[in-house]
Amino acid sequence: MRYFTLSSMTKRILFTIAILLGWVTARSQGNKIPAGNAGKEILYGKDLIARTAYYFGPNGKAGHLTNGMNCQNCHNYAGTKIYGLNLSATATAYPQYMARTGNIMSIADRINGCMQRSLNGKKLDTTSKEMKAMIAYLKWLSKTTVKQPGSSSILKLAYLDHAADPLKGKAIFVQKCQVCHGVTGLGLLAPDKTVYTFPPLWGDDSYNDGAGLYRVTTFAAFVKSNMPFGTTYKTPQLTDEEAWNVAAFVNSQPRPHFDQSGDWKDLSKKPIDFPFSPYADSFSEKQHKFGPYQPIADAQKSTTKKN
Numbered sequence: 408m409r410y411f412t413l414s415s416m417t418k419r420i421l422f423t424i425a426i427l428l429g430w431v432t433a434r435s436q437g438n439k440i441p442a443g444n445a446g447k448e449i450l451y452g453k454d455l456i457a458r459t460a461y462y463f464g465p466n467g468k469a470g471h472l473t474n475g476m477n478c479q480n481c482h483n484y485a486g487t488k489i490y491g492l493n494l495s496a497t498a499t500a501y502p503q504y505m506a507r508t509g510n511i512m513s514i515a516d517r518i519n520g521c522m523q524r525s526l527n528g529k530k531l532d533t534t535s536k537e538m539k540a541m542i543a544y545l546k547w548l549s550k551t552t553v554k555q556p557g558s559s560s561i562l563k564l565a566y567l568d569h570a571a572d573p574l575k576g577k578a579i580f581v582q583k584c585q586v587c588h589g590v591t592g593l594g595l596l597a598p599d600k601t602v603y604t605f606p607p608l609w610g611d612d613s614y615n616d617g618a619g620l621y622r623v624t625t626f627a628a629f630v631k632s633n634m635p636f637g638t639t640y641k642t643p644q645l646t647d648e649e650a651w652n653v654a655a656f657v658n659s660q661p662r663p664h665f666d667q668s669g670d671w672k673d674l675s676k677k678p679i680d681f682p683f684s685p686y687a688d689s690f691s692e693k694q695h696k697f698g699p700y701q702p703i704a705d706a707q708k709s710t711t712k713k714n
């Protein structure tokens with residue numbers, strides 16, 4: 408009798424383990440890199456995103472195309488960090504209409520947007536092995552089970568009711584950023600001079616003024632959830648005010664220029680914080696760059712209503 412009780416209990420335990428194992432396998436299957444060439448391509452793509460400078464930087468092994476930064480410097484953990492410019496939903500979102508260019512963009516075009524602006528570099532041939540590998544990685548990533556809580560790659564901040572202040576931002580930079588990014592903001596190259604240990608925040612090797620981070624709202628949101636390094640959106644170390652101010656300071660420092668004369672042909676689609684005129688409204692370049700943004704948003708809303 409006792410034997411039977413134990414046996415049915417054992418059966419029950421074995422059954423539970425089997426279900427758990429099945430569940431774990433099913434969960435991890437979405438995440439598993441396939442064997443063979445397909446898997447190699449995905450891993451190559453991931454490495455290109457994590458160590459871009461090793462391949463494309465000033466001393467790059469696959470050609471000199473970029474400024475020495477890595478995609479991962481911004482798209483943290485190869486694009487998998489929640490609200491760290493997460494890329495896990497990206498592959499399924501393209502091709503996509505982009506108001507900046509007024510065109511339908513493929514994912515390769517969008518990657519090249521970051522090559523030219525965020526990495527202040529040259530476009531990659533869209534048929535190259537490297538472009539294909541990065542896309543293969545992003546496609547694989549979009550099938551993984553780990554998704555960010557919201558649909559956004561970054562957790563936007565509420566607007567301040569006043570302009571962000573670069574001078575106050577400088578004090579934050581000195582207290583909380585320069586220990587890694589350097590007193591001069593130019594970052595720290597690794598001893599092999601190929602990859603940055605701490606990437607630059609301005610200067611010749613930084614993102615140019617056509618990049619997403621050059622917009623104060625994007626920079627403030629990124630920094631709030633991710634900096635100083637080790638921060639997550641659950642453990643922010645800056646107040647919103649500090650994040651806005653340090654964004655205003657860093658984006659007032661010198662950096663490469665990108666010819667954006669072809670962008671935003673439809674002025675009404677320009678983002679509120681786009682720092683270069685002309686605009687569809689009469690607010691100054693300075694207000695567009697540093698805020699306060701709410702009056703601009705309100706004015707845009709009332710124009711849309713009238714039309």
Ligand code: HEC
Pocket residue numbers: 456459476477478479480481482492494496497500514517518521522525526541560561614618619620625
């Ligand atoms: C200096 C920071 C920075 C670097 C470096 C950078 N990016 Fe980006 N990237 C951004 C920002 C900011 C956005 C816009 C995100 C947004 O608006 O939500 C973006 C957007 C993208 C998007 C579109 C995401 C989407 O879901 O629509 C892709 C794809 C992308 N980057 C790929 C890359 C790749 C690949 C590299 C390296 C070759 C790279 N980026 C380097 C900052 C950067």
Ligand code: HEC
Pocket residue numbers: 477479480481483484579580583584585586587588604605606607608614620630634635636645653657
């Ligand atoms: C403990 C070191 C450390 C501190 C302190 C720190 N950062 Fe960073 N930061 C990093 C590292 C490392 C990266 C690259 C992350 C990666 O590659 O995974 C980075 C990346 C960045 C990036 C994106 C890449 C670039 O260079 O444009 C920005 C913007 C940034 N940090 C801003 C800041 C700001 C603003 C502060 C202060 C509030 C700050 N960081 C404090 C280490 C630090």
